[in-house]
Amino acid sequence: DIQMTQSPSSLSASVGDRVTITCRASQGISNSLAWYQQKPGKAPKLLLYATSRLESGVPSRFSGSDSGTDYTLTISSLQPEDFATYYCQQYYSNFRTFGQGTKVEIK
Amino acid sequence: QVQLVQSGAEVKKPGASVKVSCKASGYTFTRYFMHWVRQAPGQGLEWMGIITPNTRSTTYAQRFQGRVTMTSDTSTSTVYMELSSLRSEDTAVYYCAREGANTRAFDMWGQGTMVTVSS
Numbered sequence: 081d082i083q084m085t086q087s088p089s090s091l092s093a094s095v096g097d098r099v100t101i102t103c104r105a106s107q108g109i110s111n112s113l114a115w116y117q118q119k120p121g122k123a124p125k126l127l128l129y130a131t132s133r134l135e136s137g138v139p140s141r142f143s144g145s146d147s148g149t150d151y152t153l154t155i156s157s158l159q160p161e162d163f164a165t166y167y168c169q170q171y172y173s174n175f176r177t178f179g180q181g182t183k184v185e186i187k
Numbered sequence: 188q189v190q191l192v193q194s195g196a197e198v199k200k201p202g203a204s205v206k207v208s209c210k211a212s213g214y215t216f217t218r219y220f221m222h223w224v225r226q227a228p229g230q231g232l233e234w235m236g237i238i239t240p241n242t243r244s245t246t247y248a249q250r251f252q253g254r255v256t257m258t259s260d261t262s263t264s265t266v267y268m269e270l271s272s273l274r275s276e277d278t279a280v281y282y283c284a285r286e287g288a289n290t291r292a293f294d295m296w297g298q299g300t301m302v303t304v305s306s
Contacts, residue, residue: 081249114292116232123282123296124232135294167232171291174246176222176234 082106082170086179092187099155101182103168106149112172113151115144118181119164127166128153158184189213191283191297198303204271207300209283216264217241220286222293223257223268225279233279237286238266273304 083106093099103113111131116124126135131151132144141156155162163186168179194208209221223235236247238257245257256269266283280299287294 112291114290116293118232123299124284124293125296126287126290126292126294129287129290129292133290135290135292169232169234169292174237175248176237178224178232178234181231 081175082109082173082177084168084170084177084179086168086182088182089180090183090185092185093158094187095158095160097158097187099158099162099184101153101166101168101184103151103153103179104149105151105170105172108149109170109172111146112170113144113146114169114171115142115153116167116169117162117164118167124167155184189295191285191295193281193283193297193300196301196303198305199273201274201304201306203273203304204269205273205302206267206269207281207283207302209266209268209297211264211266211285217261219288221257221259221266222284222286223255224282224284224293226282226299227276227279230279235268235281240266270302273302275304278302278304 085104113131114129115127118124127138128144131146143154145152165181165183167181192210197205222237238245240259259266282299283297284293285295
């Protein structure tokens with residue numbers, strides 16, 4: 081299976097901060113990478129797919145990029161509603177795998 | 188509107204089986220793959236497998252092979268996930284998730300079903 085190593089596992093940030101989360105794939109996945117946001121007690125929500133394409137209705141402060149097998153989610157200006165846990169997921173392989181998650185907490 | 192509605196919480200004893208349902212509405216059921224993902228308390232997301240609703244073709248994560256069965260009923264637009272030989276480590280929230288036709292990511296999720304395995 082393709083392993084997705086996500087970092088950091090948690091971070092503390094303030095409203096207005098720029099936040100970056102990274103996922104490293106164990107092999108090439110050809111930009112077949114999605115990001116999800118999950119709030120406590122809720123199902124995950126799709127934010128981006130194909131590395132950098134915003135899902136409909138997702139604010140433009142969320143963006144994605146890649147460099148080789150490293151994929152990055154950036155929140156340009158953190159808002160109160162963005163405090164949540166974020167997961168990456170590869171869908172290059174039929175055997176889908178998620179990163180371990182990054183919890184974004186209020187500083 | 189487009190939604191996935193799952194069955195209610197379950198409490199099972201070790202060694203038993205559980206069957207969770209996921210009813211789709213608001214879209215053409217047979218045009219989208221459906222996945223199952225679980226999340227143990229305080230843990231991350233774990234992919235379990237995929238079913239093609241019209242052909243009933245399935246692919247399961249290796250760690251669940253032999254214990255999980257995913258089925259579909261096109262007459263009711265419902266998919267099912269049955270997990271057998273339950274153990275305490277199977278205590279988790281189980282989600283169904285639709286794979287987007289163009290995105291291949293999971294664009295719609297059920298509300299989740301809590302399965303508790305306890306003696």
